[in-house]
Amino acid sequence: MPRDDGIGAAVRRKEDYRFITGQGTYTDDINRPGQVHAWFQRSPHAHAAIESIDTKAALAAPGVVAVFTGQDMTGVGGLPCGWLINSRDGKPMVEPPHMPLATDRVRHVGDQVAIVIAETKEQARDGAEKLAIKYRILPAISDTATALKPGAAQVWEQAPGNLCYDWEIGDKAGTDAAFAKAAHVTKLEIVNNRLIPNAMEPRAAIGDFDRATGEYTLYTTTQNPHVIRLLMGAFVLHIPEHKLRVVAPDVGGGFGSKIFHYAEEAVVTWAAGKVKRPIKWTAERSESFLTDAHGRDHVTTAELALDTAGKFLAMRVATTANMGAYLSTFATSVPTYLYATLLAGEYTTPVIYANVKAAFTNTAPVDAYRGAGRPEATFVVERLVDTAAAEMKIDPAELRRRNFVPADAFPYQTPVALQYDSGNYAATLDDALKAIDYAGFEARREAATKRGRMRGIGLSTYIEACGIAPSAVAGALGARAGLYESAEVRVHPTGSVTMFTGSHSHGQGHETTFAQIVAERLGVPLANVEVVHGDTNRIQFGMGTYGSRSLAVGGSALVKALDKVEAKAKKIAAHMLEASAADIEFKDGKFTVSGTDRSLEFGQVALQAYIPHNFPHADLEPGLNESAFYDPLNFTFPAGCHICEVEIDPETGVTQIVNFAASDDFGNIINPMIVEGQVHGGIGQGVGQALLEGCVYDGEGQLVTGSYMDYCMPRADDLPSFKVSTRSTPCPHNPLGVKGCGEAGAIAAPAAVMNAIMNALAPLGVKRVDMPATPQRVWQAIRAAG
Amino acid sequence: MPTVSLTINGKKVSREVEARTLLVQLLREHLSLTGTHVGCDTSQCGACVVHVNGRSAKSCTMLAVQAEGADVLTIEGLAKGEQLHPMQEAFREHHGLQCGFCTPGMIMSAVDLANRNKEPTERQVREWLEGNLCRCTGYHNIVKAVMAGARAMKG
Ligand code: FES
Ligand code: FES
Numbered sequence: 001m002p003r004d005d006g007i008g009a010a011v012r013r014k015e016d017y018r019f020i021t022g023q024g025t026y027t028d029d030i031n032r033p034g035q036v037h038a039w040f041q042r043s044p045h046a047h048a049a050i051e052s053i054d055t056k057a058a059l060a061a062p063g064v065v066a067v068f069t070g071q072d073m074t075g076v077g078g079l080p081c082g083w084l085i086n087s088r089d090g091k092p093m094v095e096p097p098h099m100p101l102a103t104d105r106v107r108h109v110g111d112q113v114a115i116v117i118a119e120t121k122e123q124a125r126d127g128a129e130k131l132a133i134k135y136r137i138l139p140a141i142s143d144t145a146t147a148l149k150p151g152a153a154q155v156w157e158q159a160p161g162n163l164c165y166d167w168e169i170g171d172k173a174g175t176d177a178a179f180a181k182a183a184h185v186t187k188l189e190i191v192n193n194r195l196i197p198n199a200m201e202p203r204a205a206i207g208d209f210d211r212a213t214g215e216y217t218l219y220t221t222t223q224n225p226h227v228i229r230l231l232m233g234a235f236v237l238h239i240p241e242h243k244l245r246v247v248a249p250d251v252g253g254g255f256g257s258k259i260f261h262y263a264e265e266a267v268v269t270w271a272a273g274k275v276k277r278p279i280k281w282t283a284e285r286s287e288s289f290l291t292d293a294h295g296r297d298h299v300t301t302a303e304l305a306l307d308t309a310g311k312f313l314a315m316r317v318a319t320t321a322n323m324g325a326y327l328s329t330f331a332t333s334v335p336t337y338l339y340a341t342l343l344a345g346e347y348t349t350p351v352i353y354a355n356v357k358a359a360f361t362n363t364a365p366v367d368a369y370r371g372a373g374r375p376e377a378t379f380v381v382e383r384l385v386d387t388a389a390a391e392m393k394i395d396p397a398e399l400r401r402r403n404f405v406p407a408d409a410f411p412y413q414t415p416v417a418l419q420y421d422s423g424n425y426a427a428t429l430d431d432a433l434k435a436i437d438y439a440g441f442e443a444r445r446e447a448a449t450k451r452g453r454m455r456g457i458g459l460s461t462y463i464e465a466c467g468i469a470p471s472a473v474a475g476a477l478g479a480r481a482g483l484y485e486s487a488e489v490r491v492h493p494t495g496s497v498t499m500f501t502g503s504h505s506h507g508q509g510h511e512t513t514f515a516q517i518v519a520e521r522l523g524v525p526l527a528n529v530e531v532v533h534g535d536t537n538r539i540q541f542g543m544g545t546y547g548s549r550s551l552a553v554g555g556s557a558l559v560k561a562l563d564k565v566e567a568k569a570k571k572i573a574a575h576m577l578e579a580s581a582a583d584i585e586f587k588d589g590k591f592t593v594s595g596t597d598r599s600l601e602f603g604q605v606a607l608q609a610y611i612p613h614n615f616p617h618a619d620l621e622p623g624l625n626e627s628a629f630y631d632p633l634n635f636t637f638p639a640g641c642h643i644c645e646v647e648i649d650p651e652t653g654v655t656q657i658v659n660f661a662a663s664d665d666f667g668n669i670i671n672p673m674i675v676e677g678q679v680h681g682g683i684g685q686g687v688g689q690a691l692l693e694g695c696v697y698d699g700e701g702q703l704v705t706g707s708y709m710d711y712c713m714p715r716a717d718d719l720p721s722f723k724v725s726t727r728s729t730p731c732p733h734n735p736l737g738v739k740g741c742g743e744a745g746a747i748a749a750p751a752a753v754m755n756a757i758m759n760a761l762a763p764l765g766v767k768r769v770d771m772p773a774t775p776q777r778v779w780q781a782i783r784a785a786g
Numbered sequence: 787m788p789t790v791s792l793t794i795n796g797k798k799v800s801r802e803v804e805a806r807t808l809l810v811q812l813l814r815e816h817l818s819l820t821g822t823h824v825g826c827d828t829s830q831c832g833a834c835v836v837h838v839n840g841r842s843a844k845s846c847t848m849l850a851v852q853a854e855g856a857d858v859l860t861i862e863g864l865a866k867g868e869q870l871h872p873m874q875e876a877f878r879e880h881h882g883l884q885c886g887f888c889t890p891g892m893i894m895s896a897v898d899l900a901n902r903n904k905e906p907t908e909r910q911v912r913e914w915l916e917g918n919l920c921r922c923t924g925y926h927n928i929v930k931a932v933m934a935g936a937r938a939m940k941g
Pocket of ligand 1: 830832833846
């Protein structure tokens with residue numbers, strides 16, 4: 001009988017008890033003895049020279065312990081960028097320094113200029129008000145579309161015209177030739193709106209220095225503590241790993257924004273070494289808006305060439321991507337290798353050419369946000385496909401079917417570098433069409449029309465590349481890190497297990513999913529498995545959680561470690577049973593000499609491992625503790641179909657999502673309940689991007705959408721319930737056959753929603769509505785068309 | 787500094803606070819009741835929701851001194867010893883939480899709804915939760931959990 005808490009079971013989460021009883025431990029919940037509090041003084045200007053900073057009055061303010069500016073942080077390095085992109089002329093990208101505290105210039109509103117440290121947070125803030133900072137205001141640029149145009153204000157001297165890089169991928173001549181022969185060309189101007197991630201827990205950091213040991217500890221809201229230790233230790237503060245501990249306790253959501261190494265982490269750690277007291281900083285939400293790395297922000301011209309039968313012949317894309325004022329940790333890879341390599345989508349488009357120019361602007365840095373590049377690619381591809389279908393009067397589902405990579409064509413090499421490993425795109429399309437009752441749509445549209453509503457339906461058949469990444473491939477493409485994962489399985493003498501993973505859970509439920517894998521594999525009760533993550537002093541190493549990689553990469557490392565545990569345990573069992581290890585079978589927690597009834601329980605073997613009274617020590621070590629690193633063989637390719645149905649009130653421009661169905665292929669699934677939750681959350685963010693969220697800077701580089709009053713987050717009454725289902729074509733190259741599910745919704749949903757809106761407005765001849773499709777924008781589009 | 791005296795999770799508490807101290811600061815910083823969270827600075831996210839005299843309130847929007855004499859219930863006081871409150875159970879059963887940061891506020895808010903409306907519809911739940919932001923769940927399972935929790939509270 002299959003166990004009800006193993007692989008494939010919707011086990012209720014082990015981590016939930018502490019969260020529902022208010023006993024989670026987030027960074028701001030931690031208080032260290034003798035702790036003082038930090039306030040970061042930030043630039044009110046988008047671009048200015050710092051002429052002088054007078055700290056005297058601040059230092060004299062009640063409770064203030066210390067004040068530091070960029071000038072004080074001597075011998076400290078800049079925050080590094082982890083991915084080198086070369087321009088098409090072979091030149092490396094422009095990589096300006098990013099000092100933890102600004103030294104001579106500020107380059108976006110919110111840029112940190114000084115840290116004020118005091119006994120209480122209020123005193124730190126009051127003290128900061130006494131800082132006298134003289135700025136000379138300089139011209140600023142915030143707009144993506146004009147940042148590279150002549151006459152734009154210059155962000156960096158070393159980046160003439162604000163160009164960071166000018167990169168390309170694909171076959172330009174072949175693409176141009178295919179377009180020249182095309183029967184039909186669909187062309188779109190697309191803005192992928194800038195988003196502010198808004199994990200509900202604001203960023204926080206506590207720096208601590210132990211005088212007795214010389215060890216620094218940083219508690220921080222990160223998705224990848226080892227990466228922070230490496231970046232901050234090796235590049236910024238020059239603290240060796242063995243003297244630097246980074247702890248990521250409970251983290252209240254990340255969505256990419258907590259991958260990156262942020263200045264505040266380095267400053268509080270460095271300053272703790274100076275003042276010799278722990279220093280806590282917790283962002284106010286307004287600081288999150290100003291300084292968390294933002295997402296998306298592309299301006300694109302995209303074209304699709306088709307033959308008369310609707311076969312895709314070629315795709316041509318030109319994108320400008322906004323980098324913000326500094327290059328954040330993975331910023332440069334997002335609009336290149338995580339974006340343009342996905343432009344084949346689920347289709348057999350034979351030639352593709354993409355040119356991406358990255359621009360510096362006087363805005364917060366832009367980096368990976370849930371989906372990172374893949375939502376932007378999916379939006380380009382799926383808007384093109386639906387528009388082409390409308391223009392050529394082909395049913396959009398049918399047009400997709402004609403162009404899908406067939407289920408028997410894997411492995412499939414795309415013209416933009418990736419090799420898809422598995423999939424069945426028609427199957428997820430069919431599932432989603434059925435779930436939404438596609439056949440019944442026209443009747444629903446008619447009924448809506450009678451009620452004075454414009455109803456539309458939109459498809460999005462997406463693909464993503466997850467499980468980042470084979471280190472050799474990533475390295476060849478400019479990554480300055482390997483992208484493997486590590487795991488350790490420690491079997492205790494009484495047979496309970498502690499599992500250590502370099503993946504980090506900040507909502508994804510690893511403490512349950514990873515435990516299910518261990519429990520099933522070793523045949524132990526789920527309650528006897530503990531999953532530990534988030535502390536560089538407890539976990540051997542880790543590259544962290546992003547890009548839907550935890551299970552595909554971290555889970556594979558776990559399987560490798562479990563393989564080793566099983567092999568070792570078999571040797572011990574063989575010794576105990578006086579048999580050869582090759583004859584030992586292990587199943588459901590029992591070691592049996594094959595063909596006999598001589599067997600041992602897992603717990604007996606575990607105990608013997610630690611009581612090796614008669615072990616042949618030359619051949620058999622005591623203990624049962626194994627670790628592994630896993631470097632993936634390829635990316636994984638989750639794919640599927642999301643369909644959205646909307647109704648628009650033409651009088652008000654209000655769009656209501658009346659139906660949303662998703663069918664996703666994530667390969668094998670460990671915990672379907674958690675997977676569904678991930679899809680829901682992704683769709684929520686995707687709908688947010690399509691209908692509600694948009695980061696706006698004004699012409700002076702001031703952030704207009706700097707609070708929840710101005711930045712519209714999806715709320716419960718903005719969203720419907722979703723119909724989600726899954727299908728599985730197992731991933732052929734990792735041991736669990738898993739693909740990853742964290743980003744699917746955010747990748748697929750925006751195109752589905754916008755295609756539905758365009759479909760609804762098509763009878764009026766509306767050609768363009770940009771995201772977010774706010775009532776105002778939709779209303780204006782209706783009026784302009786009418 | 788003024789003194790504030792109130793009842794928190796059934797216990798009488800007295801503390802000296804600055805006049806500007808918020809109720810959420812009293813809970814988190816003075817009393818180490820860190821289950822109540824702070825997610826914003828504009829009274830919009832609901833991570834800080836507690837009950838004041840039986841009604842849900844955003845503890846970031848109240849001064850501590852305004853709670854003088856009040857009966858305050860936080861997430862830490864919701865379970866009866868080892869026995870979880872039905873709304874807590876429902877959130878676990880229906881996977882109504884991911885990162886858990888919004889969860890205490892969501893649960894406290896939901897309990898107040900269920901106290902007022904024994905059988906809320908999906909629409910009523912969604913409208914009630916307008917003041918509670920969650921970035922993880924897309925609200926789908928929160929809504930399910932609240933409806934189930936309300937049913938369970940009815941008994
Ligand atoms: S902390 Fe956001 S509403 Fe209170
Ligand atoms: S569970 Fe993460 S914000 Fe709601």
